[in-house]
Amino acid sequence: xxxxxxxxxxxxxxxxxxxxxxxxxxxxxxxxxxxxxxxxxxxxxxxxxxxxxxxxxxxxxxxxxxxxxxxxxxxxxxxxxxxxxxxxxxxxxxxxxxxxxxxxxxxxxxxxxxxxxxxxxxxxxxxxxxxxxxxxxxxxxxxxxxxxxxxxxxxxxxxxxxxxxxxxxxxxxxxxxxxxxxxxxxxxxxxxxxxxxxxxxxxxxxxxxxxxxxxxxxxxxxxxxxxxxxxxxxxxxxxxxxxxxxxxxxxxxxxxxxxxxxxxx
Amino acid sequence: xxxxxxxxxxxxxxxxxxxxxxxxxxxxxxxxxxxxxxxxxxxxxxxxxxxxxxxxxxxxxxxxxxxxxxxxxxxxxxxxxxxxxxxxxxxxxxxxxxxxxxxxxxxxxxxxxxxxxxxxxxxxxxxxxxxxxxxxxxxxxxxxxxxxxxxxxxxxxxxxxxxxxxxxxxxxxxxxxxxxxxxxxxxxxxxxxxxxxxxxxxxxxxxxxxxxxxxxxxxxxxxxxxxxxxxxxxxxxxxxxxxxxxxxxxxxxxxxxxxxxxxxx
Numbered sequence: 001x002x003x004x005x006x007x008x009x010x011x012x013x014x015x016x017x018x019x020x021x022x023x024x025x026x027x028x029x030x031x032x033x034x035x036x037x038x039x040x041x042x043x044x045x046x047x048x049x050x051x052x053x054x055x056x057x058x059x060x061x062x063x064x065x066x067x068x069x070x071x072x073x074x075x076x077x078x079x080x081x082x083x084x085x086x087x088x089x090x091x092x093x094x095x096x097x098x099x100x101x102x103x104x105x106x107x108x109x110x111x112x113x114x115x116x117x118x119x120x121x122x123x124x125x126x127x128x129x130x131x132x133x134x135x136x137x138x139x140x141x142x143x144x145x146x147x148x149x150x151x152x153x154x155x156x157x158x159x160x161x162x163x164x165x166x167x168x169x170x171x172x173x174x175x176x177x178x179x180x181x182x183x184x185x186x187x188x189x190x191x192x193x194x195x196x197x198x199x200x201x202x203x204x205x206x207x208x209x210x211x212x213x214x215x216x217x218x219x220x221x222x223x224x225x226x227x228x229x230x231x232x233x234x235x236x237x238x239x240x241x242x243x244x245x246x247x248x249x250x251x252x253x254x255x256x257x258x259x260x261x262x263x264x265x
Numbered sequence: 266x267x268x269x270x271x272x273x274x275x276x277x278x279x280x281x282x283x284x285x286x287x288x289x290x291x292x293x294x295x296x297x298x299x300x301x302x303x304x305x306x307x308x309x310x311x312x313x314x315x316x317x318x319x320x321x322x323x324x325x326x327x328x329x330x331x332x333x334x335x336x337x338x339x340x341x342x343x344x345x346x347x348x349x350x351x352x353x354x355x356x357x358x359x360x361x362x363x364x365x366x367x368x369x370x371x372x373x374x375x376x377x378x379x380x381x382x383x384x385x386x387x388x389x390x391x392x393x394x395x396x397x398x399x400x401x402x403x404x405x406x407x408x409x410x411x412x413x414x415x416x417x418x419x420x421x422x423x424x425x426x427x428x429x430x431x432x433x434x435x436x437x438x439x440x441x442x443x444x445x446x447x448x449x450x451x452x453x454x455x456x457x458x459x460x461x462x463x464x465x466x467x468x469x470x471x472x473x474x475x476x477x478x479x480x481x482x483x484x485x486x487x488x489x490x491x492x493x494x495x496x497x498x499x500x501x502x503x504x505x506x507x508x509x510x511x512x513x514x515x516x517x518x519x520x521x522x523x524x525x526x527x528x529x530x
Contacts, residue, residue, distance in 0.1 A: 085521070
């Protein structure tokens, strides 16, 4: 007998990024050259009140202001730096450094979130997976936490002793490591301060996005770099990875000229 | 009848760069990321007391400290930025921006100075060149200034009215525009505050170096960029162009990581 619990869609709210934003601003006081490209719009999460027979959560919708991204639209990848950053130039005369991993995380995060917003579809893992949950942790796995896991698309069946079988995982368009996903979410659920479901889901999806992304120290050819840039700029919020780290650092033409004292001042 | 005047070699002295250096330091207070690579040795000019039948001036000898340039030795050009800067990486994990014009100026300046130090050899211009010197300027062209010109390898003959014939120019290994050189030096001699011969010679050679250098907005392929870098790093003072502008801006690995908040702090 299935225990699919539904949650009422929640009202409009802001994602709590205040603490993070303050940290960002403090660090930026040090920047004279190379400004992090700052998102100039607010992140809005709006609820769509609809139910279905699959899990449906508050859609995560960010509303970008197109005029800001316009300046980024014609980024041309020109080189990979230290196998970690993409260097791009644009018609504005400046240049951009892009963290290839953070950029890919942002792209994957939004793609996964789109899946989640459509409503989670669950399936059995492709390969039967067993995980180990120590007794201490089993004691923490109360009814409420099982329900939370279900809302994240995860179902576990006690297999005997400390062993559990992963009987259901969410379907994402992109491949991912199901066992790593389950272990990570479970760990977060049992051992972190994150209580709010929305934040836990954010964590889970960001984790997936991270695992699925190109790493630092991976060689990319110019086409792959350009592909990454093009997709980053299609994201609603291309400026940070889901963990809040900058994806793009911009050096303006003026900054470049000032560094080399070409400004004539 | 030739009026070749000789000047006694001058004693050790420092090139007066104090004003420039102070300006540099003030600008650098603004830098958090992207430090100008600072020369950590002093510029020394030493005199070689020797005469010959060609003009021999105080040799311009800069003594570099090799351990400083060691860190620059393995710069690899990876891209040209905005047709103006070379982007290079090195094993230190950071990256370098190089102003292609300023870098080439430095290279040419030292090459020309080497010629000058060997002793100026003079010859007639390849193509007979006439220049115009307005009456006002002719009045300023006293004996002393003619002597200064001769020490710079330039001889002028009055041709009639305001017209002068360039009868001798210095020989440099590299080609240069003789007329532009003469006009520029003459203009500086007659209309600037530069009285000191050594500074005037510096100005003249720097001007030649500038004219002979690759400009901004010229496309370079990777080989040409690497060639420029390799030669820049052979210079005694690769860090600034002869006018004191930076040639190289360095971003360390740490600075890169800090920009992208990869430092874990």
